[in-house]
Amino acid sequence: MSFQALRQTVDRLLPSSDPVRYVAEDGTPLPVPDDGGIPADAVLLDAFRRMVVGRRFDAQATVLTRQGRLAVYPSSRGQEACQIGAVLALREEDWLFPTYRDSMALFARGLDPLELLTLLRGEWHCGYDPMAWRTAPQCTPLATQAPHAVGLAEALRRRGRGGVVLVLVGDGGTSEGDFHEALNFAGVLGAPVVFLVQNNRYAISVPLERQSAAPALAFRGVGCGVPSEQVDGNDLVATLAVVSAAVERARAGRGPSLVEAHTYRVEPHTNADDAARYRDEEEVARWRAADPVVRLERYLRHRGLLTDREVEDARQEAERVAEALRAGLSGPLAGDPLELFSHVFAEPTPQLVEQRAWLAAELAAWDGDGGAGGDSDGVEEEGRSGWRR
Amino acid sequence: MSFQALRQTVDRLLPSSDPVRYVAEDGTPLPVPDDGGIPADAVLLDAFRRMVVGRRFDAQATVLTRQGRLAVYPSSRGQEACQIGAVLALREEDWLFPTYRDSMALFARGLDPLELLTLLRGEWHCGYDPMAWRTAPQCTPLATQAPHAVGLAEALRRRGRGGVVLVLVGDGGTSEGDFHEALNFAGVLGAPVVFLVQNNRYAISVPLERQSAAPALAFRGVGCGVPSEQVDGNDLVATLAVVSAAVERARAGRGPSLVEAHTYRVEPHTNADDAARYRDEEEVARWRAADPVVRLERYLRHRGLLTDREVEDARQEAERVAEALRAGLSGPLAGDPLELFSHVFAEPTPQLVEQRAWLAAELAAWDGDGGAGGDSDGVEEEGRSGWRR
Amino acid sequence: MATVTMARALNSALREALRADDDVLVFGEDVGPLGGVFRITDGLTREFGQERCFDTPLAEAGIVGVAVGLCMGGFRPVVEMQFDAFGYPAFEQIASHVAKTRNRTRGRLSLPMVIRVPFGGGIGGVEHHSDSSEAYYAHTPGLKVVTPATVEDAYWLLRDAVDDPDPVVFMEPKRLYWSRGEVSTARGSVEPLGRAVVRRAGRDVTVVAYGPAVPVALEAAREAARGGVELEVVDLRSLVPFDDATVVASVRRTGRCVVVQEAQGFAGVGAEVAARVQERCFHSLAAPVLRVAGFDVPYPPPAVERAHLPSVRRILGAVSRLQFDDEPDLTHGVAGVVS
């Protein structure tokens, strides 16, 4: 490559030095670059409604963990703009690869709240049909979903029937080798995939400065030939615009991109975390004040697009969703132990058939004894049938 | 970080758009930047001598594979400038982390050719004492040595007694997750480590363009906050200068760097490879013509530093080394089967003690039968004692 | 002698190790100010500073690989894999380097590191938080693999692991973190790393267990005793090295053996125990060595994990089948699991 050509390539790949922002923290519109179209009004109103409802859903989920109705819940509070903004950039034919953190993204994708909480409730590992929703299972092992996303994008490219893949990764996840391997693969394959790094400044307790010395995580792209951008992730308008541009570039056959959305995890990592051990309230308060939902509301009101009426409607829908969530999670945790053997392989191996028969016999014996669960696993003490020789 | 500060940081981290070059392909000196000092004459002459001897050693090793005296040999031909240039940037107190490819680097480090060939000969996995030589074992699993290098650099930093680490990686190796994890760790720790990527344009048969879409591999650094540079790896003077600058920056406590040296693997991947299957002779011929040894010779002659006398001396030393190599590898492959158990743990486990006793008894019985090796492993057919019930 | 939780005993062991040797370092994900997600490193950064106990980027291969380099520089790293499934990204570093470096270098380069791996289920964890990965490590020559079942062992085995000249994979049974027991910082009679211990003597059947399965086995022994059957419970403590002597002596005495593990059974450590026992005690055995293990399925979600875990009932079921025929018993009222 000539000196000139390389300079141009590099300039094209590097992100802007300041995160893209369309809306000031107080909701005032900012000047928008020529090529950065503002999303349509209807889309922004829809986004606002989803953010309001999502926020309520998120708060309700956190409350349900305290009541033991969810095993664990990693809150999205404060990340509504980047999760919802990113997902609204997708069409139905596109694919989403979320992490455990991305309940708002899944909700914006249209999934039933109960189905998307199946994992976190402890009922099964994935509660929805990934093929039907074009949404991969929520991924727990950090960044391991990134190569899957690239592979699926490559599959879509090969089928030639359209479709783009959006994969979500946390700031911590970018340190994993899999993230890098996926980014590099995407560059080589030219696959239609968008990597969205939600940089919420913490990986559980590990702060960004111990995670990477990068000037910004968006600078990872250039080293793999992937065009990159950074955006204010609490600015829904900018996030939606930047991710949409990346998605449409992929759709047009112009390959992968990386977007870093700067945001903040307002709540502890999960309900089980104790964030006071590693960050101070002042920092959290500052970010609470930079609330993405409030910012969008002010912006929309400023532009005369939103009235009290729409806000009230959204609030009411939010309450309905919360109510449905409470109702849906009020029952006991369902689970058929014999399902353990049902999905290991398309056809169970002889070993699994045998083991299933053993468990079935054991369960039958338990029933005879007067109820399942009446056995000790050494942790909890419960009554059990007196075994005698 | 402010917009301005970030721009400056990024500029500091990015490599120059053209590989640094001090010597033209025909040996003419090129204008040198103000901050890029040319290495001292004596150092350059020493480098030349090592390159000539190294080249001969390399050729001899390739010949020895054909005679079955080496199990395998990955030739360094064409990479003498970057391997030797990089190693001459080190002091004795510094550490080197080589790969299987880096015989020239090890030779320049002062290791005995026979010791550094122990691995490739098949005698043991590492033939030298890494602690004595401050040289890690030649590493085969790609890029896995990179985090080790970072860890050792961090150890040196903690001891505060100086010392810098140089780690060698191939272009292919940069695609592995471990490379990225190491680079990112180095950035965060600020460890005194220099990553030298020898981009020889092939990973076995995989050409650079299928390895990465990066404008150059040196652009990997910025995403991990590691200052980077690219250099003409067939230009010993430039390589030595650029790596020295990186090493001295690390020595001064200013953290890690990444250097990409552009070079070419002139020979097949190893003697077992058939390079005709994936690249054409024309390309190889072009690079053969850009020979780093010839280039340095011309440069030194041009500067009046080198006379026929020095060249002849180097050639004679080269023949002596080749001769010693032939002699050293003329004997049978030595190996004590009981050593299998000697180094698994500091103290063998009871299981290993038991297994060792079994093998000792078996070997004794073999001796009784008239010689070891007289047993079939199903591959080669050899005579064996007639076992009868 | 204080009564503490196993989590606390592990914390004390790390603290004492950091005090005893300046070259000991503790690092990993969230082990710094947070004190680890299970608080095993609680307070260590406060007491010893960021230099001795620190958080790293989220990169398990990197963590283990950096630890290798620190060993080369004379340090003794103790690293944490946050949950056992999150040790898998480090598998290459562990199998190709941690396990092999001493051997590779003919003993010139030793790697005195400890890789702590919280393992096993029974804590209601979502997917990837309850794997049992000990067999992967135990099958890899060059690694010692240890797991405590008592609070006192947690303390002393971890101290031994840190002091060991070789790499030790230290498997911590998560669900025993909150179990309580006595531990003294004077060594007393605690056996060293490498020895198994008879936790309960009994003449009828030897039950071999380790880690989280040991309390279940002991409970089964108490239950069996009420029915007049005396189980001898052997706690392996160390999977590698394996204490053949203790196991073999017990089985030769009892003539019967049940092996209990939580991990999926196929090619697990329990298979090795069963194979060894029958190799070495064949003529003493009155019945086959039976195994009680997890099923050969991915670890289940919390809703059904109890169905997967070895239980008192399953151990007693196996014991009850120790003298009959070869066929696994599907018909008797008391079902058992042999996998």
Next chain:
Amino acid sequence: MATVTMARALNSALREALRADDDVLVFGEDVGPLGGVFRITDGLTREFGQERCFDTPLAEAGIVGVAVGLCMGGFRPVVEMQFDAFGYPAFEQIASHVAKTRNRTRGRLSLPMVIRVPFGGGIGGVEHHSDSSEAYYAHTPGLKVVTPATVEDAYWLLRDAVDDPDPVVFMEPKRLYWSRGEVSTARGSVEPLGRAVVRRAGRDVTVVAYGPAVPVALEAAREAARGGVELEVVDLRSLVPFDDATVVASVRRTGRCVVVQEAQGFAGVGAEVAARVQERCFHSLAAPVLRVAGFDVPYPPPAVERAHLPSVRRILGAVSRLQFDDEPDLTHGVAGVVS
């Protein structure tokens, strides 16, 4: 019926699979124009183009992870890990995703992929080129693990693996790549994936082996026959699923069993076989099930690898010890290895 090498049979199997189904893709390191370092993919790029058979960046986790995504998009990837030790970087992808995705999604998402792993030693390879990693995979629920020992099986098991709706780790015994045999592209009587096969009938002792150990076992059987002892050699072919029926039937007939594997013994597949056999055939056994395996050491350098590999002598040694006492025999003239 043509006589070809195993390498060629594998090549034909891939070619036929690519022909039979447009969704089959072959990719990995050097599998394109070079045809793989063992030439297993020779000519495939030429015949099917870069789109169907292609080289990737050097990133094993990435290769396997991308294959997962391609499966989600309806493809059937066949990926190569260049040597078994180079599959370790992909271990997390294999253990946490390849093995678990069907189960995770209640069967909605299946991963019909094949991971080809050249394995084992005996080829004079330098470090990392001779590992036997099958136990890691066999211990991981959700993976099928298969290994051919004959040329015909190489062809048909690979075809079966590609057609299988579930992920198959296909272990290729490197040192048999150059062995020759007949193979017909009409299926004939070749057993399907999942079944073991009696390669040689014999009344006295069952020798269970797989992959590279099978020819050694057959050679031992020929040798033993000269001494009047008839060994029955069972070739497992498939480690998961495991064919209990064939193994158990054989051992119940012979009453004696030796298990042979090349991998280090501790917690290996041979341990599982020994454990299962004694569980299911205890009352038929006249002697303990003995194992002949690699030592529990890192795979040795070429100079001494022969001392590590199971040999005819060791199998015969184990056979000769099948009826005596519990102690490993150190004194008899013919030494054997039981690990």
